[in-house]
Amino acid sequence: MIGKNSGIMTARYNHRDIELKWAKAWDEAGLFRAHAPAEGEARAKYYVLEMFPYPSGRIHVGHSRNYTMGDVVARFKRAQGYNVLHPMGWDAFGLPAENAAIERGAHPETWTRANITTMKAQLRLLGLSLDWDREIATCDPAYYKHQQAIFLAFWRKGLAYRRSAKVNWDPVDNTVLANEQVVDGRGWRSGAVVETRELEQWFFRVTAYTDDLLDALATLSRWPDKVAAMQTNWIARSAGARLRFALAGAPGGAIEVFTTRPDTLFGASFIALAPDHPLTKQIAGVRPDVAAFAAECASLGTSEEAIEKAEKKGVDLGLRAVHPFEPHATLPVWAANFVLSGYGTGALFGCPAHDQRDLEFARRYGLPVKPVVLPPGADAATFAIGKEAYTGAGTAYRSGFLDALPTEEARGAAIAALERLGAGEGVVQYRLRDWGVSRQRYWGCPIPVIHCTACGPTPVPEDQLPVLLPQDVRFDAPGNPLARHPTWKHVPCPRCGAPAERETDTLDTFVDSSWYFARFTDPQNTERPFDPAAARYWLPVDQYVGGVEHAVLHLLYARFFARALRDCGLLDLPGGEPFGGLFTQGMVTHETYRSVDGQWLAPEEVALQDGAAIEIKTGAPAASGPLEKMSKSKKNVIDLDAFIAAFGADVARWFVLSDSPPERDVEWTAAGAEGAARFVQRVWAAIEGHGRPAPGPGAAPPPGADQGEALALRQAAHRAVAGVTEDIEGFRFNRAVARCYELLNALTRAKGEDEAIVFARGEALRLLVQILAPFLPHLAEEGWEALGFAPFLAAAPWPQADPALVEAAALTLPVQINGKRRAEIEAPKGADEALVRALALAKAEPLLGGLTVRKVVVVTDRIVNIVAG
RNA sequence: GCGGUCGUGGCGGAACUGGCAGACGCGGCGGACUUAGGAUCCGUUGGGGCGACCCUUGGGGGUUCAAAUCCCCCCGACCGCACCA
Numbered sequence: 022m023i024g025k026n027s028g029i030m031t032a033r034y035n036h037r038d039i040e041l042k043w044a045k046a047w048d049e050a051g052l053f054r055a056h057a058p059a060e061g062e063a064r065a066k067y068y069v070l071e072m073f074p075y076p077s078g079r080i081h082v083g084h085s086r087n088y089t090m091g092d093v094v095a096r097f098k099r100a101q102g103y104n105v106l107h108p109m110g111w112d113a114f115g116l117p118a119e120n121a122a123i124e125r126g127a128h129p130e131t132w133t134r135a136n137i138t139t140m141k142a143q144l145r146l147l148g149l150s151l152d153w154d155r156e157i158a159t160c161d162p163a164y165y166k167h168q169q170a171i172f173l174a175f176w177r178k179g180l181a182y183r184r185s186a187k188v189n190w191d192p193v194d195n196t197v198l199a200n201e202q203v204v205d206g207r208g209w210r211s212g213a214v215v216e217t218r219e220l221e222q223w224f225f226r227v228t229a230y231t232d233d234l235l236d237a238l239a240t241l242s243r244w245p246d247k248v249a250a251m252q253t254n255w256i257a258r259s260a261g262a263r264l265r266f267a268l269a270g271a272p273g274g275a276i277e278v279f280t281t282r283p284d285t286l287f288g289a290s291f292i293a294l295a296p297d298h299p300l301t302k303q304i305a306g307v308r309p310d311v312a313a314f315a316a317e318c319a320s321l322g323t324s325e326e327a328i329e330k331a332e333k334k335g336v337d338l339g340l341r342a343v344h345p346f347e348p349h350a351t352l353p354v355w356a357a358n359f360v361l362s363g364y365g366t367g368a369l370f371g372c373p374a375h376d377q378r379d380l381e382f383a384r385r386y387g388l389p390v391k392p393v394v395l396p397p398g399a400d401a402a403t404f405a406i407g408k409e410a411y412t413g414a415g416t417a418y419r420s421g422f423l424d425a426l427p428t429e430e431a432r433g434a435a436i437a438a439l440e441r442l443g444a445g446e447g448v449v450q451y452r453l454r455d456w457g458v459s460r461q462r463y464w465g466c467p468i469p470v471i472h473c474t475a476c477g478p479t480p481v482p483e484d485q486l487p488v489l490l491p492q493d494v495r496f497d498a499p500g501n502p503l504a505r506h507p508t509w510k511h512v513p514c515p516r517c518g519a520p521a522e523r524e525t526d527t528l529d530t531f532v533d534s535s536w537y538f539a540r541f542t543d544p545q546n547t548e549r550p551f552d553p554a555a556a557r558y559w560l561p562v563d564q565y566v567g568g569v570e571h572a573v574l575h576l577l578y579a580r581f582f583a584r585a586l587r588d589c590g591l592l593d594l595p596g597g598e599p600f601g602g603l604f605t606q607g608m609v610t611h612e613t614y615r616s617v618d619g620q621w622l623a624p625e626e627v628a629l630q631d632g633a634a635i636e637i638k639t640g641a642p643a644a645s646g647p648l649e650k651m652s653k654s655k656k657n658v659i660d661l662d663a664f665i666a667a668f669g670a671d672v673a674r675w676f677v678l679s680d681s682p683p684e685r686d687v688e689w690t691a692a693g694a695e696g697a698a699r700f701v702q703r704v705w706a707a708i709e710g711h712g713r714p715a716p717g718p719g720a721a722p723p724p725g726a727d728q729g730e731a732l733a734l735r736q737a738a739h740r741a742v743a744g745v746t747e748d749i750e751g752f753r754f755n756r757a758v759a760r761c762y763e764l765l766n767a768l769t770r771a772k773g774e775d776e777a778i779v780f781a782r783g784e785a786l787r788l789l790v791q792i793l794a795p796f797l798p799h800l801a802e803e804g805w806e807a808l809g810f811a812p813f814l815a816a817a818p819w820p821q822a823d824p825a826l827v828e829a830a831a832l833t834l835p836v837q838i839n840g841k842r843r844a845e846i847e848a849p850k851g852a853d854e855a856l857v858r859a860l861a862l863a864k865a866e867p868l869l870g871g872l873t874v875r876k877v878v879v880v881t882d883r884i885v886n887i888v889a890g
Numbered sequence: 891g892c893g894g895u896c897g898u899g900g901c902g903g904a905a906c907u908g909g910c911a912g913a914c915g916c917g918g919c920g921g922a923c924u925u926a927g928g929a930u931c932c933g934u935u936g937g938g939g940c941g942a943c944c945c946u947u948g949g950g951g952g953u954u955c956a957a958a959u960c961c962c963c964c965c966g967a968c969c970g971c972a973c974c975a
Contacts, residue, residue, distance in 0.1 A: 247970080250894060254971055261975085280975060293975090333973080359973040369975045377891080378973055452974060572970080680902045680915060688902070692916055700915090702930090747906095759904070759914035766914090835910040840956050842910050878955050884909045888955050 034705035036669025040799040044148060052815050053099075053150040055106035058558050067103035068559050069095040070538055072567030072575070073110045076136035076158075077117055080143040081658040082689060083609035083651035086677040090606055090754065091566045092149045093678070096795040097749045099150070100819035106559055108541040109144065109151045111137050113160035115530045116194060119464045123496045129464040130492075133160060143661050148670045148798050150815065155544045159533035160464070164540065166487035167550035168532065169469040173480045174589040180226045181458075183478060187363075188457060190218040195500055196461050197222065217319070223468060223526070224455040227581045231256060231451050233597065234580055243602035245684070251572040257452030262436050263366065264445025266292055266342035269351050276300065276342055276354065279365030279450055283439065284431035287420035288372040288393035290383060292342045292354045293335065295362035304338050304356075311336055311356060318358045333382040334358045345444035346421060357382060365450055373410065380410040393420045394428060456578065458529045461501040463494055465527030473514035473521035482515050488523070501525055534575055535582040538562050538599055539592060550591060557593045561601040569605035576603070604752055607686040609677060611657040613646035621646075623656040648688055659689060671797040672698045678754040678796060700762065701800055704793065707768055708786055714809025715783035718820065722784075725777035734778070737767040738785035739826035745792040746819070758796070764789050783808070791820045836861045837886040843868050846885070854879045861885040 047053065056062040071091040074084065095107035111133075118129035125132075137158060144151070157164055175181035189198040193211035197220065208215055227234075235256045238249045261281035268274035276292055294301045296318035305312035314336045335357035344350045352370070359378050360369060373383035374392040383390055390406050394415040401418050414428035422438065423431045439445035459468070467488040469481035481488055491509045494502040503509060503525040514521035536550065542559040543551040567575075583599040586592035614622040616636050627634050627643050634643040651658045664673055676697035681687035716722075725731060741764040748757035768785050771778060787808055794801035794814050805814035829850060834857065836844040846860045857879050865887050872889035879885050 247894060251970060254893060257971090257974070259974075278975080282975080357973095359975090361974065364974045371975090376975070378975075381973095450974085569969085682903080685896095685903095690902090690916075693902085696915060699930095706930095755902090756904070756914085762914050833910095837910080837956075845910085876955060878909090880909055880956095884956085886909080886955050 034702055034800065034803075036671065036701070036799070037666075039803045040146075040148065040665075040670055043799045043802045044145065046812065047150070047815055050813060050816075052813060053095075053105075053107065053152050054154060055108070055152050056104055057555065062104050064102055064104040066106065066559055067098040067564075068106045068562045069098065069564045070108065070541070070562045070566070072565070072571065073112050073534070073537060074140065075112045075115055075117070076133055076140055078136055078139070080140050080661045081651050082661050082664055082673055082677065083611075083658065085147055085661055085673055086609050086687070087566060087568070087606055088144065088147060088149055089674045089677055090604070090683055090752075091564070092147075092151075092674075092798075093749060093754060093795040094564050094566075095150050096798060096815065097819065099815075100791075100794065100817065102818065105150075106155075106541065107149075107151055108155040108157075108544075109149070109153065110155075110157040110537060110541065111140075111159065112530065112534050112537070113137065113158040114465045114527075114533055116196075116462065116464070119462060119496065122464075126496075128492070128494075130160065133158075133464075146662070146665050146670055147674065150798070155541050157537065157540055157544050159466070159530075159537065162487045162489055163547070164537075165466040165533070167540070168466050168528070168536070169481070169486045169488060170483060171536065171550060171586065171589075171591070172528070172532075173469060173483065174591065175225065175585055176480065178585070178589050180229060180585045180588070181223060182226065183221060183223050185219060186222045186224070186457065187217050188220050188222060189215045192216055197457065197459060220459075222457050222459045223528075224457050225532075225581065225585070227456045227578075228451065228453060230581055230584045231258075231453055233584065234453075234577065237580075237596070237598060240596060241598060241601075241603070244600075245569075245603065245605055248569065248572045248576065248603060248605060252577055255453065255573040255577065258449060259451075260447070260449050262439060262445050263448045264345060264439050266345065266352070266370070268354075269341040269343055271340075276368050277366045278368045278370050279448070280370060281450075282372065282375065282432070283435035283445075284417055284420075284423060284426075284428055285372040285375045285393055286344070286346060286370070286435055287417075287423065288374050288391045289344060289352055289370040290373055290389040290391060291352050291371040291379075293357035293360050293369050293371050293379075293382070294338070294354065295360040295367040296356055296358060297362045298356070298360075298367045300354075301338065301356045304340075308338075311338065314356060314358075333378060333385055335382060335386065337386075345439060345442055353388070355382075355386075363454070364452065374406045375410055375412055377410045377412065380406065380408075391419065393417060393423075456529075456581070458532055459526040460529050461504070461525075462527050463490065463496075463502040465530060466533060467503075468524040468526055468528060470524040471512055471514055471521045472524060473517060473519060475519055476514055476516045476521075478524070479514055479516050479521070485515075503527070531575060531578050535578045536586065538565075538579070539583075539586070550586075553591070553593045560592075560594050561596070561599055564602045564604065565600040566604045566606060568608070572605070576600070604683070606683050607681065608650045609689050610648040610686050611651050611659065611689045613649045613655050613657045614643045615646055616643055617641045621654065621656040648686070650686075651689070664694070668694060668698045669701070669799070671800045672701055675700060675758065675797055679758045680755055683752055683754050700765070701797065703765060703769070704789065704797075704800060704804065707765065708790070708804045708807050711782055711786055711808075713779075713783070715787040716780055717787075717810070720780075720784075723776045723780050725775065726780050729777075730771055730773065731777035731781040734767055734771045734781040734785050736826045736829065737764055738781075738788045739822040742788050742792055742820050743822035743827045746822070749795065754796075757792075761789065761793060761796075764792075788820050790814065791817070832882055834861075834882070835884050836865055837884065838865055838868060838872075838889060840886060850882060852881075854881065857881075857885060861887065 069091050071087050095105050099105045113133050118133045121127055121132045122129045172181060191198050191208035191211055191213055193213035194208060198208055207213060235258055238252055241249060259281050261279060262283040263277060263279050265275040265277050296315040301315060305315050335355040338354045338356055340354040341351035342354050344352060371379040371382060373380040373390040375394055392404060392406055394411060395401055395404055395418045396411055396413060396415045417423040417426045417431040423434055426434055436447040467490060469486060469488045471479050471481060473479055491506055494506060496502060510523040510525055512521060512523055539551050539556050539560060543555040546552055579599050583594050584597045587594055587597055614627045614634060616622050622636060622643055626637055634645050636643045649655050649657060676694050677687060679697060741760045744760045745757045768782060771782055790801045790804040798815060802814045806812060831847055831849050833845050834848055835842050836846055844864045846864050848857050848860060858877050869889055874887055874889050876888040
């Protein structure tokens, strides 16, 4: 019994001492260490992984949701008898460390290591069941040594290569960015408008696996559809034709274009080239107006504003191209700003009637608009194009040999004709490009290459790895400190011995995170990135947890790496898929405020006065902003350490999983946090109030436990066990939380001191503590001990629900008359239809009000509906 | 423009495969204990009506004995991609 009713005084649950006590005890017992099969491990494996953090400073409660979800799964699977691998590490290379060095003068490594120390302590406070023996940091030479070896293996295999390429150049961060790191034409970190530059770069041949990366998405049944859809769009496969237009009066000269609509070829009215197409450039050499146009397009860039204005512009290059199907017809050749040099062939044929961009361009420059696809039901004599191009399917007309063919057939016929003429062929085009991995930055993994004037780029011999980053670098000038270092890059060529220079670029940090999940399977291995047998045992990751923002970055690169490593003989992963299950969790949001001058205000700087927010310091009104992801810049973070000190780790864990479904955002509120704290206290009060040991899993219930209140409580407890089990498996943590509340409420209501109810209460408390263990591990462990069980609950098996108690013997079925609930009946579970029908009719009789029963629908164990009229 | 997700009380959200809408929490209201309560506990809480009852899942149609759930048409919000030929 609780509180005053029983006369037992209950002490408040002291989270400070208890959480520390169990964290220490778990640690000393080595409960969370994953075991290799070589150690005689016989249990089935389960690999749970949260996307490892960048050590940026401190953890706030927003970050903790991600780790808590993974930890719930890890603790649950461990209890279910799996050999669980649940490791943690640090994505430790990256720009912020270098920026901190520039701003504060601290060495990137010093800054990073200090952050790791802080954040590791914070993660430990959260009570995460991590195997810290496997901790890795990507900035550790013991890690990047293997990455350098992997790079060389890729190079040998042709999966890494070097070429001059136009790159996205961030003028603020002074570095090259991957396409994925350019958002709306701006650098993802600096926000600066990105320029283009031509540089010698290293690339990973992601496109070697394009089809497999696309097709294998269908095998990832435990991935969110959304992520698979995003990758599909990113790879953007499109089938069509590549064809050549001969240049009139220039024997052998031709322009190659790509199209997805070869069926519209008879509607072609011009050819358009990208402003930086080789032919455009050639003509620009002799035509100043073309050169000026190209320069204008280059300066406009790909910024958001530029795209939004999106005025179609071009310049006539004065050439004529010969239509492959109509040798007597020639088309004008233009350079146009809407043609992308990086897609297809950087050239297209314009069919204004059936492409909106082409139409806008044609209207502006007075080019012909000839419809050649008749929409279903349209009249060939009157159909005309106005402001909207017709892009749908229909029937070809005014198209020579294609006439009367439906669009799909016309497509095939056109391709066949092109192939017969030798003028083109059917091809599949992708948007996915190879991955440029060179970065002109210090704080990254050095690329193990030496450039020799005689031998060219030469690999650093493997026995000389790792190529270490020099410690003595300066950040007082822009650009790459490695390139400026007085001695580091000067080395003899490993092949000929002549003076040569090291590659001073480092690898994109996304390389570091593309294989770390495999390193965790064998993190101490000094000889190899990982032991293939260990990787075969642990991989794929069974449950990966992280943010959806990585849908096309990290998650695509990691899939590429798994395939590339396999083909280099380093990894034995049959499906090539690193992550079997993926869960993308929502963020923790918090209210935001801004002062009149637009500055962000912390919630504690704001007070409510007559329902309106004001800034306390000035008394001026404050605008309450939208709910935002917690971030320092918006001043809406709740610091984890401070919260844990005040309420405890269990409360933080409980709160971030309550209320909202895990895939959706959850709003952090003080009231909600207090509610979570109240729950912890209530659970503890219930345990203390019980004040005696609880019956163990095998204990036989006393007489009387099969009826009345005792039975009801036992049923509630066993149903909670069954429900929470399903909820954890289905990632419905908010539902599991609700079930725990229900059980606690049932427990609190069940008063009385007779043997049966005491038994039921003890059993319910034991089961409650067991199902709470993944969520509130410290409280549960303390409760387990208080109920008379030996440590550790964290190592105890998951409770089994008794099916006889989950399923009731008798059910209350609602009885509807014409779809409206009018009565209810008691019926045995699984009662046959005739019985239920009779019971329902008897009950409903007086309620029918003279209506005639026309039909009775009985859904076993669910509902009865009487149709009357 | 393309792709996706989603609209349920004052709020966050439950509701299996179509079967009692509103679990659970927050907030509110009433009470108990208190010098006090922003602690704790008990009760209550979708809306309307004194009432047997009626209404209610963004709006409108439809299918069905039965629709938050399935179909069609609107309206709205959010996320991703975006001159991709």
